[in-house]
Amino acid sequence: MVNASIITIGDELLIGQVIDTNSAWMAQELNKIGVWVKRRVAVGDVKEDIWNALEEESRHSQLILITGGLGPTADDITKPLLCNYFNAKPVINEDVLKHITHLFENIFRRPLTENNRKQAEVPNTCSVLFNKLGTAPGMWFEKQGKVFISLPGVPLEMKGIMKDIVLTKLRDHFSMAVISHRTLLTAGVGESILADHIKEWESGLPSHIKLAYLPNYGMVRLRLTSTGTDKTLLENEIQAQFERVKNLAAEWLVTDEDLTMPQVLSQLLKEKNKIVGTAESCTGGYIAHLLTREAGASDKYNGSIVSYSNLVKKDILKVSPETIASAGAVSEETVLQMVKGAIEVLKSDYAIATSGIMGPDGGSPQKPVGTVWIAVGNKNSMTAHKFQFRFDRIRNIELTANTALNMLRKFILSDNDKAI
């Protein structure tokens, strides 16, 4: 394994204005090719702090990745510093300049300022990593046996350069071992119970196969990573272990591919050629958002009735006023009627309904905060479950949404042979 440090540059990270999502993505991608991120450091747009970070991290790691500090104003500090640190002179890179000019003339349709033009300037000791999606190029430096890679902070641009160039170049440079991964997604089981359930198998894993638990709101992803030299041997071996853990986790298995829950559900709906609709009270549109935020995950999704008020539950979803008066909006009867109403009004084959008390207010001794009813079904049959979540409002919403999607997935699978 190669050790890496990630340095993120920018005051916006230190004053808490921006949450750093780049580092997590980079770490995941680097892991896959056998690079272990040992440290991550964030520093501001301050010359001395950036210099110190470069010095310190090159003592810790073989590979130093730098993001940020390359915007049209901020690179006043970073670029001269990189020139200095790597004993280089700034030179205009003609390919980059041509690309920047093209972007401004044809895409942004704005005049090119001197600041923008200067983004084509790079230290003459670096290899330029071309940035198709933006103006600031990436840069690859080598110094005293260490590799330094400077990338723009804009996530889309950083990801583009990483995928197009950096990952392959790193594999070549460090003559990486062969690495193989297998991933499965479980839902409806806690990390500790799952760990307990597979611990005998896990403890028998050979030392070159590692298992990672990646929990996320009611779901746990397991990732097997195998490192070695013989690709075929490695593939066979990891596949055999993967089959074993799949069997052990069968009860909670959602997918053995690297897919999200909405993607799995969407695939299932495509296979069966069925349409889904949602009726959301307590999730307030969040399930709809999950089903529509990924392109294509939504071909089989008609829409949602976000029935935040009881009026909408009655008027559009046709929940009976008597039910709401007697059992309440958060009840088995209500969510079952919501499913029925959603199937009808959204002209869908299946529907999901949620109703609950997300907190922090609105709880009672009978229905404390975190009480949630979820129902799923089709026009022939339905099922409802009560849950008691005990987190804050936002986490309760996330948990309810994932749990509901999984309930529908299981319902569709069990409903396999029925004609509807």
Next chain:
Amino acid sequence: MVNASIITIGDELLIGQVIDTNSAWMAQELNKIGVWVKRRVAVGDVKEDIWNALEEESRHSQLILITGGLGPTADDITKPLLCNYFNAKPVINEDVLKHITHLFENIFRRPLTENNRKQAEVPNTCSVLFNKLGTAPGMWFEKQGKVFISLPGVPLEMKGIMKDIVLTKLRDHFSMAVISHRTLLTAGVGESILADHIKEWESGLPSHIKLAYLPNYGMVRLRLTSTGTDKTLLENEIQAQFERVKNLAAEWLVTDEDLTMPQVLSQLLKEKNKIVGTAESCTGGYIAHLLTREAGASDKYNGSIVSYSNLVKKDILKVSPETIASAGAVSEETVLQMVKGAIEVLKSDYAIATSGIMGPDGGSPQKPVGTVWIAVGNKNSMTAHKFQFRFDRIRNIELTANTALNMLRKFILSDNDKAI
């Protein structure tokens, strides 16, 4: 200003499983009391790496905040290391043990394991920072004039301890200067245009008043921070500057308080005692989610028709099939009819409607990816605008949602005197 480093401990941060949202929140809160976060470092659950981070950061900063590494399994490494680093012995803290026992007996209703009991063990040289919301206590150490604060990694627990204890204790310990803040939110103007518009005023600010730009998907928050010793003087001075920048930014001003766009809209609806409903095509429920994810921001929200398919637009929102056939689903006519339909079917006073092409697919030369129509209105009048966003799918959704909320806000304000 006091300089601080934040150290986050945990393999989950280094493999990219978890995105660190703690540091951003901490930085914001620390800024407010006059602490400047100079560096943020993430290290894994590795003794040597944690030790090195403590050593290095105490050279950089006067205050070192540590989060994570205190879970019932991970603290096998962190706690003994802290004992070692601060020359301490582990002792059971009776208050903490009582609290943990209470949590397990009455809240979690699970037996207390030896691992859980051990969470009450703390180094005897620290002051315990009581954790009302969880099992792992925070710890305050002092060594060679530096302050080290260890906090649990669970966001809710970390935030609780910071707000209840740490911020006050820091202010006392470092005899902080008086700090005063004013915040305003703008929408519909880019950071660079706004900066240009207020640059003369900004360049005339006295050196002890700082301005920060906090941009976020179509909105820019401006924060003025003033530092000094005389509270009254400071307050008067910052208020005068705040009034000036408010006037300069009046055209785009959303609020001069520290509120989110949904909160501002919700407040406005409460003042006017009016109800809003949404009809969402391209935002797919995201506006509904924004209006419901914060408690209380939704008293005046009836719900949403997420009309992802044209069928739902026609059936429920009563958009005419001819309109969709001739003008298309992404058109002025369609969003206007969606507003009308939403007001009727959701029994609301106002409605928002969105329809657009979020990408990456679905664009055409006439309607490229990023084309979005938004309409807002009441039963008497409506307004629609076309936008051309040029980001990825998720950012286009965010931008559309914020822009739509702001359009309704402006519509309600302009609609002030009409009887409806």
